[in-house]
Amino acid sequence: MRTPTIKDVADRAGVGIGTVSRVLNGSPQVRQETRQRVLAAIQELGFKPNTAARQLSGGRTFTVGVVSPIFTLPSFIERLTGIQDILDAANYDLVLYSIRYVDQFQRQLRALAKQNRVDGLIIILSMHFYEDEIRQISPTLPVVVIDNDTIEHYPHIMIDNYEGGRLATNYLIERGHHAIGFVGDVRSDAFGFTSTYRRYEGFRASLAAAGLEVNEEWCRFGDLSEEAARHRARPILTLPRRPTAIFAGYDTLAFGVLAAAQELGLRVPDDIAVMGFDDIQTANYLNLTTVRQNLAESGRLGARLILEWLRNGYVDEKDWVTRLPLEIIPRATA
């Protein structure tokens, strides 16, 4: 037996298809009794509205796209679960678009905006990108951005990376450390990746405020993998005069530092204290002292904002910029 359509429901309830449609879309102008009859018919037939038809006539896809570069980053995954939770509850589909090459991001966005495959987009990208192009292609497309310091024209959710860097460093200083190093991914914000760079700036500011100097030898930058961070940490840890603590721009980088320390037979935190940033799940397992930003919450928030936009046609002024709180999570490594 064919899957039932709105027509079947209408026949069964003894009404016209228009009425069924109204019930489906929560139109207020349907008599209570009629609504009940229709609802019953829907129930009995196990009717599910056809998404494609809905989209074709109404223009809505009930799908939200999530765009992000390589999504193997633990932080991305945690945000994604948050997004999923909310979209799922609202009966929206989540389509995943990955950005393989950063320089193709704009091109991909263009294609996406044209194809009308999604009602809205959640972009998770800490790199700078040209918002204007999206707006030109699709001026009305709801877009929410997570984890980006450079957004101006869309609602976005972010953290104060600078403040986070200060927090972490202050914490280390309070614990008696005077010689502190930094392991990050980029040394400047030249390429548009800004998160860890801001954290690094906060790190420097904190040291300066405490009258401590930044030892450039103790600061290393490079690839965003644990492996690379491990290689980067080694030279710092084998210096004749080495720092007593290292602040890593991401938890994953901190894991690399920990691995290096272990290889060199250094005890953590006695010989070397290590501090991360993000508080991804593994941080808890590995007992890493870190700065928590609530990743899942950022995802949930992003999804809620998109849904709000989709429902109301706009996002409330006060929800436009959300700055999530940061919190030191003291554990075993610092």
Next chain:
Amino acid sequence: MRTPTIKDVADRAGVGIGTVSRVLNGSPQVRQETRQRVLAAIQELGFKPNTAARQLSGGRTFTVGVVSPIFTLPSFIERLTGIQDILDAANYDLVLYSIRYVDQFQRQLRALAKQNRVDGLIIILSMHFYEDEIRQISPTLPVVVIDNDTIEHYPHIMIDNYEGGRLATNYLIERGHHAIGFVGDVRSDAFGFTSTYRRYEGFRASLAAAGLEVNEEWCRFGDLSEEAARHRARPILTLPRRPTAIFAGYDTLAFGVLAAAQELGLRVPDDIAVMGFDDIQTANYLNLTTVRQNLAESGRLGARLILEWLRNGYVDEKDWVTRLPLEIIPRATA
């Protein structure tokens, strides 16, 4: 300016919409010259076929759903990236469906099958489930299953968990270990989760073949988190007579064991050797000796199978069951 439709293309190329449609769908019966004209028009207008309309009339969504329980597991993510790579290249969308509650899986599947939102489904689930129900609801829905030992009616991709357990244990035995423990998640396959149970069976078989006995005190089962594994490993490692090696059913469990060893001041692998299973990316960073199953490849394969099915209407007999190879990856922990 409105996004161009097939009609615009037809006008511009001076043909009927039927012809454009034929070109779009690669129908052979279009004169070469006409085809060129249409292609040119498409190019010039930047025309993209509307997915919803296509689905509504043709029945295809160009979307593949991926269904899986909580997708924070690293192994799932790695498979997912593999799937994404292939689908993306074929211009298919990937929709993520997460199974929040295992007991609702069947219900979710039913809803999915009814709504026709996807052309096919890739199910990543090591637990037993009722394939028949899917087939009853949607007899023609292409479905490919990854990581499941109990599949009968659908193409699937799996590994020989039993053999993997034997491999790992043999390796440890060859390295001189006679006292080997096991940390897994489930003690039996009663609840339908079979992967680690099979690995455990292989473990026992290997020990038996070597004339070694299984010490039940050294085998612990429980929650699937590193945290839980750490708690589970402690009592084993503090036993008066403790094993010299531990084989963990998953890499993540092995990380828990490593953490416990570290807490107790045990040196790895001298005091205690640790072996994992899966070779997720972190295993490399943490230098974990483990058994590799190529996770990304399993995802790619799954996606290719679905696409094959979608294109040809069937999956070749020889591709029906794929058993991926396993390989010992010797690193620092065993």
Next chain:
DNA sequence: CTGTTAGCGCGTTCAC
């Protein structure tokens, strides 16, 4: 309040 009608953009017949 409710039934009816006209598209939404495209694939798929048919005739030509």
Next chain:
DNA sequence: GTGAACGCGCTAACAG
């Protein structure tokens, strides 16, 4: 080979 007509299931605008 190719163009025109119909229908996919639904929403929105229009009569009643």
